[in-house]
Amino acid sequence: MAKEITPRSEDYSQWYLDIVKKAGLSDNSPVRGCMVIKPHGFALWENMRDQLDRMFKDTGHVNAYFPLLIPKSFLSKEAAHVAGFAKECAVVTHYRLKNDPNGGGVIVDPEAKLEEELIIRPTSETIIWDTYRNWIKSYRDLPLLINQWANVVRWEMRTRPFLRTTEFLWQEGHTAHATKEEAMAETLQMLDVYADFAEQYMAMPVIKGMKTPNERFAGAEETFCIEALMQDGKALQAGTSHFLGQNFAKAFEVKFLNNQNKEEFVWATSWGASTRLIGGLIMTHSDDDGLILPPKLAPIQIVIVPIPKPTPEIDAAALQLQKNLRAKGIRVKYDQDDSKRPGFKFAEYEMIGVPVRIGIGARDLAEGKIEVARRDTKTKESIALADAETHINDLLVTIQTDMFTAAKKFRDDHITRVDDFKTFEEVLDTKTGFIAAHWDGTTETEEKIKELTKATIRCIPLDAIEEQGVCILTGKPSNKRVLFARAY
């Protein structure tokens, strides 16, 4: 581990790349900007995915699956949507290869050109709404509450593991409603689901807000988001929920008969969260010694390390403890590898972020004791083996809470109210974090501030209070503060 690189150092970016690699989360792919998610990283994603999935089902949604390939013409049916995504689409033009007649390898068979090119989905609104046209005829078919777990491809210029990759895994919910009010309620409900997930499971505090028109999803009438703050003071958009109005229904002619026998266009929402959340998790909690994972999501919650190496007595105690903890639904690993010494294992499990380590040694065991070490605080204590089950159970809850509290304190300490442009620039460069400031509401001003400072309006917080003020750039009147930050 590169000790010289700290989460708050100039080289935060290098630290991040380092930790992703050393904690065994991902590996480079031979294809530009794509990533291999290694077993530990994927186990983490599965835990996140499973929990989100439960929360979606608890709010009445079901899963389905739609095609990876989308006819090019579908994309252009909604004007704003195509404008937003056209420049980052991977396109399939042919369906066959053949041996190169000039020797060597294989070439694209020019005879096998597709009549209509297909794009690899960058998001699925178009193909799903094209399908919904056939599924929705009557108000009795509504609401239609569907989620899809899938991979998408966006040909971004610059990539970074988890935070921005060419291909990424995500879920995208696509719902159809009879009324505007119901669709808006759904949009906000899913925003709450994301916020709850981030805070209660990832221990990552977030701010719920609305995007400015400039930052809206391509094709949405209103975009809501949760914004988190990373340890280097940059913001991360961690999930979005869009109110799509009737835009897609009109583009794909999805109409239904209401109970008055009148034809109407349906109202839509879409919402998504991706493997980017893994990046957010890393950058919210980890330290110089590696990853720190919240107990609720950690693939391994408890590791038991025999000290200095397994013996029949230690094995017996450890396996019994493992069994008891597993019976309580705790994910436990007893590391019986006798080719590695304890110090090596300690460092290794700290690197991959296991929340609690239990050390069982012959000396301690003779006194009926074990050593319990916390990853988040790096503290150790000796407890009676007999109390282990209850203690560990409580400890996992404590760690989960403490991690959230610590992250929230950092976040709250990095929200600064600023009333003039000079201070705005200073805070951005020195203290970093979110800046709550007045803005005149125009896209021109937003763009100008971005150009001058690289800071963008992350969101207009839903809980922003009415307050008279003047825009930090133009001095024009404003009635609430918005949150600015430099962002990933």
Place this chain on the structure above:
RNA sequence: CGGGGCGUAGCGCAGCCCGGUUAGCGCACCUGGUUUGGGACCAGGGGGUCCCAAGUUCGAAUCUUGGUGCCCCGACCA
């Protein structure tokens, strides 16, 4: 697409400026031994088209030219 940097063992790197034994170091790997409460130690061993091509030279990892691949920073974005 601009601006930097780097291609030498599985990984991380030194050597290059100033050409010259058999190309070296750390980690990892294999063998044997001693160890074992915070990343063990000793001894031995295996592993290389020095990114590719052409050129200069008695001689090129090293110099020249041309390719090529990757990484970082910026513009784009979840």
